[in-house]
Amino acid sequence: xxxxxxxxxxxxxxxxxxxxxxxxxxxxxxxxxxxxxxxxxxxxxxxxxxxxxxxxxxxxxxxxxxxxxxxxxxxxxxxxxxxxxxxxxxxxxxxxxxxxxxxxxxxxxxxxxxxxxxxxxxxxxxxxxxxxxxxxxxxxxxxxxxxxxxxxxxxxxxxxxxxxxxxxxxxxxxxxxxxxxxxxxxxxxxxxxxxxxxxxxxxxxxxxxxxxxxxxxxxxxxxxxxxxxxxxxxxxxxxxxxxxxxxxxxxxxxxxxxxxxxxxxxxxxxxxxxxxxxxxxxxxxxxxxxxxxxxxxxxxxxxxxxxxxxxxxxxxxxxxxxxxxx
Amino acid sequence: xxxxxxxxxxxxxxxxxxxxxxxxxxxxxxxxxxxxxxxxxxxxxxxxxxxxxxxxxxxxxxxxxxxxxxxxxxxxxxxxxxxxxxxxxxxxxxxxxxxxxxxxxxxxxxxxxxxxxxxxxxxxxxxxxxxxxxxxxxxxxxxxxxxxxxxxxxxxxxxxxxxxxxxxxxxxxxxxxxxxxxxxxxxxxxxxxxxxxxxxxxxxxxxxxxxxxxxxxxxxxxxxxxxxxxxxxxxxxxxxxxxxxxxxxxxxxxxxxxxxxxxxxxxxxxxxxxxxxxxxxxxxxxxxxxxxxxxxxxxxxxxxxxxxxxxxxxxxxxxxxxxxxxxxxx
Numbered sequence: 059x060x061x062x063x064x065x066x067x068x069x070x071x072x073x074x075x076x077x078x079x080x081x082x083x084x085x086x087x088x089x090x091x092x093x094x095x096x097x098x099x100x101x102x103x104x105x106x107x108x109x110x111x112x113x114x115x116x117x118x119x120x121x122x123x124x125x126x127x128x129x130x131x132x133x134x135x136x137x138x139x140x141x142x143x144x145x146x147x148x149x150x151x152x153x154x155x156x157x158x159x160x161x162x163x164x165x166x167x168x169x170x171x172x173x174x175x176x177x178x179x180x181x182x183x184x185x186x187x188x189x190x191x192x193x194x195x196x197x198x199x200x201x202x203x204x205x206x207x208x209x210x211x212x213x214x215x216x217x218x219x220x221x222x223x224x225x226x227x228x229x230x231x232x233x234x235x236x237x238x239x240x241x242x243x244x245x246x247x248x249x250x251x252x253x254x255x256x257x258x259x260x261x262x263x264x265x266x267x268x269x270x271x272x273x274x275x276x277x278x279x280x281x282x283x284x285x286x287x288x289x290x291x292x293x294x295x296x297x298x299x300x301x302x303x304x305x306x307x308x309x310x311x312x313x314x315x316x317x318x319x320x321x322x323x324x325x326x327x328x329x330x331x332x333x334x335x336x337x338x339x340x341x342x343x344x345x346x347x348x349x350x351x352x353x354x355x356x357x358x359x360x361x362x363x364x365x366x367x368x369x370x371x372x373x374x375x376x377x378x379x380x381x382x383x384x
Numbered sequence: 385x386x387x388x389x390x391x392x393x394x395x396x397x398x399x400x401x402x403x404x405x406x407x408x409x410x411x412x413x414x415x416x417x418x419x420x421x422x423x424x425x426x427x428x429x430x431x432x433x434x435x436x437x438x439x440x441x442x443x444x445x446x447x448x449x450x451x452x453x454x455x456x457x458x459x460x461x462x463x464x465x466x467x468x469x470x471x472x473x474x475x476x477x478x479x480x481x482x483x484x485x486x487x488x489x490x491x492x493x494x495x496x497x498x499x500x501x502x503x504x505x506x507x508x509x510x511x512x513x514x515x516x517x518x519x520x521x522x523x524x525x526x527x528x529x530x531x532x533x534x535x536x537x538x539x540x541x542x543x544x545x546x547x548x549x550x551x552x553x554x555x556x557x558x559x560x561x562x563x564x565x566x567x568x569x570x571x572x573x574x575x576x577x578x579x580x581x582x583x584x585x586x587x588x589x590x591x592x593x594x595x596x597x598x599x600x601x602x603x604x605x606x607x608x609x610x611x612x613x614x615x616x617x618x619x620x621x622x623x624x625x626x627x628x629x630x631x632x633x634x635x636x637x638x639x640x641x642x643x644x645x646x647x648x649x650x651x652x653x654x655x656x657x658x659x660x661x662x663x664x665x666x667x668x669x670x671x672x673x674x675x676x677x678x679x680x681x682x683x684x685x686x687x688x689x690x691x692x693x694x695x696x697x698x699x700x701x702x703x704x705x706x707x708x709x710x711x712x713x714x
Contacts, residue, residue, distance in 0.1 A: 125506070129509070132517075135520060164481060166481035
């Protein structure tokens, strides 16, 4: 184990993968020479280490970046491309939705597209809604794409390694705020399998499911609830597709209560899928209605007090849990 | 007149291939008119045979081609299996894509026709990725991407050309300018009037040729493919041709001037080429009739094979999405 920041852990994964497999190249806007001259950024120093053949700075062309990944993957490379901010994935979405996700199907299974798209997200940078918009539910809705979302440095490394070597297209969502968070990371090529949730904190009375930084919101709430005699179980999904249904359903069957937490909008958010799944498959275990804690129906605001109001916090989770504890 | 003509055997092959493509598409058109067997939208490239066939014949079999919704000419010129293509068009289990693609997105990896997109203008950026893989592995092969004049209006095409120009990718852009984007004429959707001039914006050579002259197309593709192959970066060819039928078989061209159609009918690429090869003594009329009989027999055999093939199991609709299904065992 080594203690490192999440940004460094992501770079560890990229470095290890590139060292062991010549088919891997990385491409994107500023993946080589970045305006962020910080060693905590994931691609810092990779251009010097691997050279311009394998670390490719692209023009400002999201569709071309994604198209590059689709075409190169089809010819047997393992592209790892970066889309700078999540809302910009809309510019790449034709390539991801209509091509990366569908060409294998259209080929009748003859083709495959083992590409990885790293995309940055996160609320709390006063960047405004065109640089900040959690769209993971969009991606998860597309058959053909896999979607992972780490909350710890160890998972950021392990999930990215799995994504890179997965034979299908994987969208890897990286929360920028976590780049600066430190944690223990296993050394070497230690992969976190796609589709295995992590039990963050066991509990008896309610299951709280989250991913990304919302896991810490849930944990904070669970700590407050504990002091009031309510035992919350917190699960970090780690991957949305494939989804670890079993971990969620078993927990709900044990606790009988279910709350989801995420920073994305509530309406048609990923929590809606989780709530529906629990209603369909664990209804008999429920002692109370399901609750979703999520962002309101508005784009991400700019100014700090509004941003703070917008992002779900422990207080909102706490209130949701208490509302179903009677 | 082209600077260097292809050899006699290649020219005979080109004519035979063009005749086969025409026979295949005529038969499809008849199947649609008779409301038999073929399913969904049928999109033909009648009149564009010289552009598509000669382009493909000028490439090597190792070169990757990325096609679009008018792909029959590209694929048959590549010697893709005509029976499994017809079966795919009929949605059958024996289809080249197990009935998942239909006529629109035919993907034939066996002949390096690796990707097809019907999202207009999407092909070039995927083709840039394929060309990058070839450059990355230092291969001799190049990628050729076919798109229409309508597609040239898409931003994606610009992004792909710019990236290919900056990275000097071995990518040959082939615009089959058939004068129509849906029901919109070239002058209504293209500010410049032709596509080849755009090449200079991306630091690559661009060439405009008569797309109804197979020899001219073959020579131009040979020359530009060599440019791409030698590491000098991408190139753009515009083959100026004409879409003799509607966008699809459901489109009866109410917006097209009859005189314009007659003008282009007189420039039919197959008739011109046939006359030229016979006149030059490369073939006799009897040889050509033999090619036509052969094409007709192969098409009929393909139709029979496809018609007799079963539909795939309905449940197979959920297969082939992923290599490793995320939902297996869950």
